[in-house]
Amino acid sequence: MSIAVVNKNAKRGSTVKPDQESTSPPGLSSVKVAPRDRIVTSACELFRQHGIRGIGVDAIAEAASTNKMTLYRHFGSKDDLVCETLRVTSEKSGAMWADIETRFSDNANAQLGAWVTALSDCLQRDQFGCDIANAAVELKEAGHPAHAVIETFKILQRKKLTDLCRRTGIEEPETLADTLLLLLEGARVSRQASGLEGPAQCFQRACRNTLTAFGVGTS
Amino acid sequence: MSIAVVNKNAKRGSTVKPDQESTSPPGLSSVKVAPRDRIVTSACELFRQHGIRGIGVDAIAEAASTNKMTLYRHFGSKDDLVCETLRVTSEKSGAMWADIETRFSDNANAQLGAWVTALSDCLQRDQFGCDIANAAVELKEAGHPAHAVIETFKILQRKKLTDLCRRTGIEEPETLADTLLLLLEGARVSRQASGLEGPAQCFQRACRNTLTAFGVGTS
DNA sequence: CATGGGTGTGACCGTTCGGTAACAAATGAC
DNA sequence: GTCATTTGTTACCGAACGGTCACACCCATG
Secondary structure, three states: OOOOOOOOOOOOOOOOOOOOOOOOOOOOOOOOOOHHHHHHHHHHHHHHHHOOOOOOHHHHHHHOOOOHHHHHHHOOOHHHHHHHHHHHHHHHHHHHHHHHHHHOOOOHHHHHHHHHHHHHHHHHHOOOOOHHHHHHHHOOOOOOOHHHHHHHHHHHHHHHHHHHHHHOOOOOHHHHHHHHHHHHHHHHHHHHHHOOOOHHHHHHHHHHHHHHHOOOOOO | OOOOOOOOOOOOOOOOOOOOOOOOOOOOOOOOOOHHHHHHHHHHHHHHHHOOOOOOHHHHHHHOOOOHHHHHHHOOOHHHHHHHHHHHHHHHHHHHHHHHHHHOOOOHHHHHHHHHHHHHHHHHHOOOOOHHHHHHHHOOOOOOOHHHHHHHHHHHHHHHHHHHHHHOOOOOHHHHHHHHHHHHHHHHHHHHHHOOOOHHHHHHHHHHHHHHHOOOOOO
């Protein structure tokens, strides 16, 4: 699971030290994750659960089983940490794309179908939507460093989907890609506002209808 | 010490008082808006521009040309004020629906077309998306009083659009309504993350395509 | 003129926030 | 073992936050 989300056990005088990992068979124990990585992992999770403005650096450090000082040695500011978590999240999205491409190599239609399925599954599982879009909603200040990361990711995501749509040979790949992106973004935010029984439940069907309307058969 | 966070005009000793309204021809002056209404108006605007967590009650009171004490006499807490602004925003949405119904009475297809046009125009104008959905993204704490307001609005919005779709006589009004809602929600959040040149620019076309695919002609 | 309700004012409270200083402890390479 | 780098710990800072207090004020109603 996760590393103690809200460090209840704390009580600084815990005398024994090895509380790093909950399940730690002595000897080979676990992989010994570096503090920096633990911080990023915890930050990703807590930002997602509470929002960027809804969680403090103290809580993040504690969840990462470290302290604020170490956090600030690796990240000059909370904003820096925010940017790093967004970058990591972007990379995870890249991994999904790679997986789809390897599983359905050279079949654009099947890849589009797999994209819809993957995101639909993700929608069922994750109630907090797209971290990148959520960050854009939350951080409205002009010139916030996260904006560059958000823009980079969104441009890349759009380019990937447009290219994929183009490879199906249809007439308006840009329109299809943008339509699918609107449906996805809408489903993810609608799930947060109205739950799974709201309009979000229609996401997969809406995507299939759209693909059909554009002449893309996903077999 | 300094109470005023963004104390722009302030200068408490402004000697002359009538700075309530900028353009105030002496005599009949303006309509004399009550403090409570000024607070709600300012709060709506500031929450929209900076996010709910991004603005403090001091700044809201100051923008409303009043003070924190008066604010707390009308609203027991910041959360109460948040709920009230969401309610007011909901009512404005209701006004748009009423306008559409009066302009195209007894013509469901035309009303659907007008709905798309109105929201598309709104999308061009307003860069901050749907305040209600943004609040849902920002306020993730379970049991937050705003959730009830959000849910009420989203259910009503969905019901109105579904009923309108049903009145066109098509087969799957629920699916059409949900698809349009996903496109709308997606366009509004995408505009915040990727700007007007992003997928949001496709909103109107995607809606028209969807309407056509469902057999709804908006003439 | 008196009175009372709504309003303005500034100080204040306790908490939390992002961020830093100083020093002790652990760790790993040589 | 030595030594330098990386961590952990504790205390602290200034600022901003949500929220309250006591008191002066304005103004309409009687």
